[in-house]
Amino acid sequence: MPTSRRKLPRSFYARETLTVARELLGLHLVHKSIHGRQVGRIVEVEAYQGPQDLAAHSARGRTQRTEVMFGAPGHAYVYLIYGVWDCLNVVTAAHGTPHAVLVRALEPVEGIENTTHGPGLLCRALHVNRSLNGTDLTGNSLWIEMPAPAAYRQPKVQRATRIGVDYAGAWAKKPWRFFDGNSPYVSTVSTAARRRALQGSPVTG
DNA sequence: ATTTGGATCGGT
């Protein structure tokens, strides 16, 4: 099946955010740029469900930075964190519902030369930066697609709390991080979480 | 106009 048939349509993103987050595991993120075609298998994501979710950037209302989160699903939300790293999200749910899923780790599939086991690292490796903020993920630059059948591996879906959101009170306890427990490419903290899970202290919720 | 602190990462 040609690549275009495997590209996720907007209807994929226009659904309940936790469902989208879970189903993104195992799919391929593709970026075509002057650096060529780069592909990574998504192995870790986090759901952000503003404005109620105090961990979400959109919890503080519509601002210049979060404008894209309030727009149509199936677009990229890219922001700079700690003055150093870009982070890539996909906007989900209905237009006007400011939800997004943060892509936290990839397994290299094609054209990737640097490490991708963290949200900042994967953006650096795939040359994703704020110039791509607002990019339509149904277009021909940046998108997510089903792998070819021969390349697809079923993820072992595991859940845990989100990273770096301790300021968000009760929302910090939501198990809205999803990762492939079979993948050695999850971010460092998820590796620790997986170890805990395997030892029998699963996160609940 | 100034301050604050962050959806990270790598080194110690």
Add this chain to the structure above:
DNA sequence: CCGATCCAAATT
């Protein structure tokens, strides 16, 4: 644990 590094957003 801690510093890097800069910008969006809140505050004055």
